[in-house]
Amino acid sequence: MSTRTKTTFLAALDKSPPTNDFIKGLWRENPVFVQVLGMCPVLAVSNTAENALVMGLATTFVLLMSNTLVSLLRAFIPRQVRIACYVLIIATFVTMTDYLIQAISLELHQALGAFISLIVVNCLILGRAEAFASRNTTGRSMLDALGMGLGFTFGLLCLGAVRELLGSGSLFNVVIFPDHFQEWVVMMLPAGGFFTLAIWLLIFNAAKKSKD
Amino acid sequence: MKTESLWYIFINASLINNFVLAYFLGICPFLGVSGKKETAMKMGGAVTFVMLIASICAYGLNALLIAIGAPFLQLISFIVVIASTVQLVEMFIKKMSPALFRALGIFLPLITTNCAILGLALFQTNLGYGFLESIIYALGAGAGFTLALLLMAGLRERLDFADTPSVAKGTVLTLFIAGILSLSFMGFAGLGG
Numbered sequence A: 001m002s003t004r005t006k007t008t009f010l011a012a013l014d015k016s017p018p019t020n021d022f023i024k025g026l027w028r029e030n031p032v033f034v035q036v037l038g039m040c041p042v043l044a045v046s047n048t049a050e051n052a053l054v055m056g057l058a059t060t061f062v063l064l065m066s067n068t069l070v071s072l073l074r075a076f077i078p079r080q081v082r083i084a085c086y087v088l089i090i091a092t093f094v095t096m097t098d099y100l101i102q103a104i105s106l107e108l109h110q111a112l113g114a115f116i117s118l119i120v121v122n123c124l125i126l127g128r129a130e131a132f133a134s135r136n137t138t139g140r141s142m143l144d145a146l147g148m149g150l151g152f153t154f155g156l157l158c159l160g161a162v163r164e165l166l167g168s169g170s171l172f173n174v175v176i177f178p179d180h181f182q183e184w185v186v187m188m189l190p191a192g193g194f195f196t197l198a199i200w201l202l203i204f205n206a207a208k209k210s211k212d
Numbered sequence B: 001m002k003t004e005s006l007w008y009i010f011i012n013a014s015l016i017n018n019f020v021l022a023y024f025l026g027i028c029p030f031l032g033v034s035g036k037k038e039t040a041m042k043m044g045g046a047v048t049f050v051m052l053i054a055s056i057c058a059y060g061l062n063a064l065l066i067a068i069g070a071p072f073l074q075l076i077s078f079i080v081v082i083a084s085t086v087q088l089v090e091m092f093i094k095k096m097s098p099a100l101f102r103a104l105g106i107f108l109p110l111i112t113t114n115c116a117i118l119g120l121a122l123f124q125t126n127l128g129y130g131f132l133e134s135i136i137y138a139l140g141a142g143a144g145f146t147l148a149l150l151l152m153a154g155l156r157e158r159l160d161f162a163d164t165p166s167v168a169k170g171t172v173l174t175l176f177i178a179g180i181l182s183l184s185f186m187g188f189a190g191l192g193g
Helices: A002-014 A017-026 A039-044 A049-072 A079-104 A106-115 A117-121 A123-131 A138-168 A190-211 B002-016 B027-032 B037-068 B071-096 B098-104 B107-111 B115-127 B131-159 B171-190
Strands: none
Touching: A017 A138, A039 A106, A039 A117, A039 A138, A039 A190, A039 B027, A049 A079, A049 A106, A049 A117, A049 A123, A049 A138, A079 A106, A079 A117, A079 A123, A079 B071, A106 A117, A106 B115, A117 A123, A117 B071, A117 B115, A123 A138, A138 A190, A190 B171, B002 B131, B002 B171, B027 B131, B027 B171, B037 B071, B037 B107, B037 B115, B037 B131, B071 B098, B071 B107, B071 B115, B115 B131, B131 B171
């Protein structure tokens, strides 16, 4: 019952376009679970909830800045070289984020490693620049970026929370399970990332199917 | 000693720390074009080729950036140089060998946004590899990528005939197989010491 009222609530929101730009990234077009975009960071740095959150926020920041700049410059960028321009814009913001995280916490920077730099080739960011920001106003592009970014963060957190909880018995470094909890080491390994994502997608598919 | 360490770099990049199954780089083509063994092989070949070129470029660029004292330009220059090199290689192949060009088809431009290429360039810089080591590292990474892609394609060809639940078809099943492959690749951890 509650899911039904929720969907009608979302459907009512859908009617007003600006909110729609924001809302669609959170659920209906969620980058992780529905579009399956930008999988490399999703799998690689979701071994703890903290890493997942930082990665999600960094991606959201880059997405927001690049979408804003691309939509501001969309009248000036020649069509033939647009992809190269987008990549340059994205790479600039990623470099900024890289140095920013390094300044805030060296520990976090080491935990995330090269994956912060690899935000450049996250297809989600280039995809939004090409599919949305290059043909919409700045305000709408910003909303779209926020929605997609938060949806991406949500997806990363879903994975990170499950993997940290089962893999080390804690959540955001706070111990949850009692001492005698047997840790599932596999969850912290690369294989755990594949399995967790597969199970989440399975749940989403099943939910979608039962709704249809 | 020198050859031994080069051999170790190759084994490390291809088996122990396989780019796809341990570092999660190049997942998009791994999930996307692993449907048939033939395309998987072509994609693997193209990626290895581009990796080799990107690795050489990245080595030169890094030396240049350190010489002029601008390491913050690393990321931007890497991505621009890799993208333009792929474009150049594409034009060159189109001119020299139309048959090979048709065989690689859409894969070549797609490789530009493959994170395995940029990842390779960044890793080899972080690890401080020299020229020869970088080349071996690129070859190993390419071989590992091809191997993972081929294994997956072979498994998926068989799976087409299996009776699987409809909710699990496609990406979900591929991810499960990838997880199992990743587990089995951990068996290589003892290799090379």
